[in-house]
Structure formats: structure tokens, C-alpha cells
Amino acid sequence: MTTYIPQLTLPEAIFNSLPASILLPIALGSAVGYSTRPKEGGTSRQYDSLRQPPLRPPPWVFGPVWTTLYGMMGYAAYRAVHFGTSPLNSASTIAAARHGATLYTIQLGLNYAWMPLFFGLGRPVLATVNILSLLGVNGYLAYLWGNYVDETAGWLLTPYIAWLGFATYLTVSIGHLNGWDLSHIAAFKGDKENKKRN
Incomplete structure (x- = not known):
């Protein structure tokens, strides 16, 4: 099992508020997406300039999908931590809920780092390491919350x-x-910024 690290965990007040739990990941995800995308031309232009694999969705799909997923993960976090840390629960359930809160916070950080790594810096190797870590952390988080705290929270992930x-x-x-x-998509953003300065 993992460890609860208060310094790496969102404040419990966020987890105890349903609106804050749901809106925080949506707001932060939107802010990262907005700040990482080029100001002119949009991320879709960068995305379309890349050689693409089969099954790639159109760029407009990502916004609604991520908004829905952020809302679901926020609700899962609310359920697991708010109900899981109730004094009516066993010490092991409370510990698992708190450990999960630390993992949840870490995975949010990993999630928000992907777009700057991939689009902002043009570093697909680092973005791949990031997303594999994100996948592993969330697999374990779903297992932890689903089996030891709240089955619904695990399924929501x-x-x-x-x-x-x-x-x-x-x-x-x-x-x-x-x-x-x-690097050409990272440079695309830099070229636009350089043109604005000149």
C-alpha cells in the first residue's frame, strides 16, 4: 500500500466538498489546456501537422471527453475521501482513503504535465513516460479505492x-x-510568440 503524505495531498476540505471536488480538476485541466495551446491557429493545427496513427479522433473530441473524465474523477475522489474518512469506518478504510487522496493528487499533477510535455515542449518520450506513470498510478488508485474504500469510486475511474x-x-x-x-510543434508556438514581439 502507498503512504499518505499531507504535503503532496490536496486539502481535505476540497475532498469534502462535492462542487470543489468536481470543479477543481475541470478548472485546472481547462487552465493547463488553454495556457499550453498556441494563441493563434489552435492546438488542432499543431495536432493536424503531425503524422497520425489509425483511430485518432478529431481534435474537438478531446475537450468534451476530458471535461467528462475530470468530473467523474472528481466525484470518485469526493466519494472515496469524504465517505472513506468518516469516523464510523475502520482504521484500515480511513488509511486507504487517505493514501488514495495522495495518489489522486499525484495523478492530477502527472495529468496536467502531459500537455505541456507533448505540445509545449514537443517531448514525446517524456510525455510517454508521463502517461505510462499516470496509467499505473490510476490503475492502482482504482484498485485501492474500489477494494478498500468505495466500490463505486473505483468503478468511476x-x-x-x-x-x-x-x-x-x-x-x-x-x-x-x-x-x-x-520540436516543430513546440517551435510553432515559439514562432508565433516571436512574430508578436517583432
Whole structure:
């Protein structure tokens, strides 16, 4: 089992508030996506400039999918931590809920790092390491919460894990098809910023 690390865990007040639990990942995910995308041309232009694998969805799919998944993971976190840390539960259930809260916070950080690594820096190898770590952490988190805290919370993470599996396929495939060099999409953003300065 993992360890509860308060310094690496969102405040319990967030987990105890249903609106905060759901809206926080959505708001942070939107902020990262907005700040990472180029100001002109949009992420879809960068995305379309890459050699793509089969089954790739159109760029407009990602926003609604991620908003839904962030909401579901936020609700799972609320259920697991809010109900799991109730004094009516056993010490082992409370410990598992708190350990999961630390894992949940870590996975949020990994999640929000993917887009800057892939699009902002054009580093598909680092993005692949990131998303594989994210997949592993969430698989374990679903197991931990689902088996020791709240079965519904574990199942709520299942669509997220499935999407992460698909996103891993896309990350690895795009990296491979483009020679593991996406510097031109990172440079695309820099070129736009340089033109604005001149």
C-alpha cells in the first residue's frame, strides 16, 4: 500500500466538498489546456501537422471527453475521501482513503504535465513516460479505492483508465510516426510568440 503524505495531498476540505471536488480538476485541466495551446491557429493545427496513427479522433473530441473524465474523477475522489474518512469506518478504510487522496493528487499533477510535455515542449518520450506513470498510478488508485474504500469510486475511474490506455496508444504512435521529434510543434508556438514581439 502507498503512504499518505499531507504535503503532496490536496486539502481535505476540497475532498469534502462535492462542487470543489468536481470543479477543481475541470478548472485546472481547462487552465493547463488553454495556457499550453498556441494563441493563434489552435492546438488542432499543431495536432493536424503531425503524422497520425489509425483511430485518432478529431481534435474537438478531446475537450468534451476530458471535461467528462475530470468530473467523474472528481466525484470518485469526493466519494472515496469524504465517505472513506468518516469516523464510523475502520482504521484500515480511513488509511486507504487517505493514501488514495495522495495518489489522486499525484495523478492530477502527472495529468496536467502531459500537455505541456507533448505540445509545449514537443517531448514525446517524456510525455510517454508521463502517461505510462499516470496509467499505473490510476490503475492502482482504482484498485485501492474500489477494494478498500468505495466500490463505486473505483468503478468511476474505469472510463478514465480506458481513455488513458487509448491516449497512451496515441502518444506512443504519434511519437514513433514522427521520429520521436516534435520540436516543430513546440517551435510553432515559439514562432508565433516571436512574430508578436517583432
